[in-house]
Amino acid sequence: MKTSFHGWSRSLLGALATTLLTTSVCAQGLAPAKPLRIIVPIAAGSVTDVVLRAAAPPLGEVLGQPVVIDNRPGASGIVGADACAKAAADGSTVCAVYHATMSFNPFMFDKLPYDPEKDFAPVGRLFFVTEGLVVPAKFAVQSVAELKSYALAHPSGVNLGTLGEGSLQELFVAWLNREWGTQIVGVPYKGGGPIATAVTAGEIQMAQMGLGNFIGLIQAGQVRAIALAGERRSPQLPNVPTMQESGLGGFPSRPWWGIAAPAGTPQATVDRLHQAFATVFKDPKFVQLMEARYVEPAVTTPKEFAAFLKTDREAAGMLVRLSRAK
Structure with a gap:
């Protein structure tokens, strides 16, 4: 994946990378020489891991710094979310967050080592998963x-x-x-x-x-x-019916993934990170890669992501009560 994205990311994102690197990035708490670590709370090889690894080279081009993936799988995303919540809020670490870590876990566990509302600074939603x-x-x-x-x-x-x-x-x-x-x-x-x-x-x-x-x-x-799962059949698998067509349309949730930083990360850094992720995840060629992996781009601003997290958490609580899960 890395090789295939390096060339187009250099030509497409070089101008923006140059612009960003001329800003006072050190004042924003994110030094270009220091790698950006993305904590991924699931195992390597999963679709989200594959997408984020493909995004790492063009993100590095935009940010002007290395981007590394740090897989921390286990316990419904708790291991990775906890590691991110406890990371330094200097812009050197962000985490991939999803419906489990931010919405469902508060209703499924009596005690969490992190607070999904207080321990993170939303950077932006990235995509839904089909x-x-x-x-x-x-x-x-x-x-x-x-x-x-x-x-x-x-x-x-x-x-x-x-x-x-x-x-x-x-x-x-x-x-x-x-x-x-x-x-x-x-x-x-x-x-x-x-x-x-x-x-x-x-x-x-x-x-x-x-x-x-x-x-x-x-x-x-x-x-x-x-x-x-989806409102319509996939063009890639036209003979496979939707959940609704199969009688399973009543399950009230849709998986999503986004990016958050540790709470206390300077807002200027959050905005800079959002700009970088949005640039990559809105690029037409990267959109094609996501769609080939049955991933639907759905990039939001930090403010929009914060509002989405609130409503998604409410829906998660309803589903947990509906399922009577312990």
Whole structure:
């Protein structure tokens, strides 16, 4: 990925990088010579990790400094979020945040080592993830209706890969079991990459997460998508019905990812970081990469992201109560 983006990012973003580097960046608390660390709270190989690694070279061009990815997977994003909250607020560290770390975890855990409202400075939302319900190619299930029938006929015989307790997948399992009267079991993994491997091997019977984790496996015929989250069918998988078409349209959440900095990061630095991320994630060629990974660009300003986080947290609380998750 890095090689393919370096050339176009240099020509496209060079002018902006020059402009930014002429500003008093040290006064903004972000020295160009110091690498920017992006803490990613999921395992390497997951779709978000792949997208952010692809973004690192052009971000480096804009910021005039190295950009490194620091994977901190585990515990529904808590490990990574805690590391980011405790990092120095000097602009050298930002973190990828998502629906679990910022919206669901406060309702799923009695105590968190971080406060999603007080410990972060929102930089901007980046994208939504198009999720899919996938099964192993050798699994005798071709549709959501067949999956339901199989799960009802095999109590405790169907496992779904999750990102751990409190993750959106765990809530989906709880919601699905309540809707269907099944006993599907959630099995925790540290990221989309490990879950994709587990589905391919038949270690688990299903997964519900970003399709970018599975597209190569789908194309290779190793896993099968039986439903997609979204308002309409994907042009890349036109024969796969939407969740709504499959009778699963009632699940009231949509996965998203954004960037936040530790609380106390100077506002000028936050704005500078937002400008850099927005430049990269709005570029037409990078948009094409995201869409090929079933990622929908949805860049916001820091202020818009803060407002979005508030409403998303309210929706998360409703879903947790609806699912009766513990």
